[in-house]
Amino acid sequence: MRQGFEPVLLKKGQTWRAEVHASDGLGRGPPGIAELHVANTPPTTPVIRLDVPKPGKPLLARMVHPAQDLDGDKISYRYAFTKDGVPLKLADTESTVPLAALTPGSTYGVTVTASDGEANGAPARMEV
Numbered sequence: 001m002r003q004g005f006e007p008v009l010l011k012k013g014q015t016w017r018a019e020v021h022a023s024d025g026l027g028r029g030p031p032g033i034a035e036l037h038v039a040n041t042p043p044t045t046p047v048i049r050l051d052v053p054k055p056g057k058p059l060l061a062r063m064v065h066p067a068q069d070l071d072g073d074k075i076s077y078r079y080a081f082t083k084d085g086v087p088l089k090l091a092d093t094e095s096t097v098p099l100a101a102l103t104p105g106s107t108y109g110v111t112v113t114a115s116d117g118e119a120n121g122a123p124a125r126m127e128v
Contacts, residue, residue: 042119059097067114
């Protein structure tokens with residue numbers, strides 16, 4: 001008798017049901033029933049890099065290792081930049097801080113959050 005199943009068979013949104021009957025060889029007992037609903041898993045945390053910008057260049061948040069989604073969902077990213085701890089007003093899809101917003105001697109930070117459209121992964125944060 002085979003017990004268990006391969007995890008690769010599990011797909012988000014599925015419901016698996018197990019029904020077991022005990023038997024004493026003469027008769028069958030009532031069923032024991034368990035159900036499992038396979039839920040969404042959020043993306044992993046990306047690994048990012050934020051380099052000190054070269055003179056005349058914007059500040060760029062680089063993706064060293066993109067987030068992964070175990071469910072195979074498409075991943076999008078949100079960026080939130082700060083300058084000396086104060087949020088910058090940039091589009092959350094923007095991975096750069098324009099040259100005009102940069103001031104020598106300031107500290108810049110970025111938080112990058114991966115989303116699969118249903119759940120957010122843990123954010124990655126870096127400062128320079």
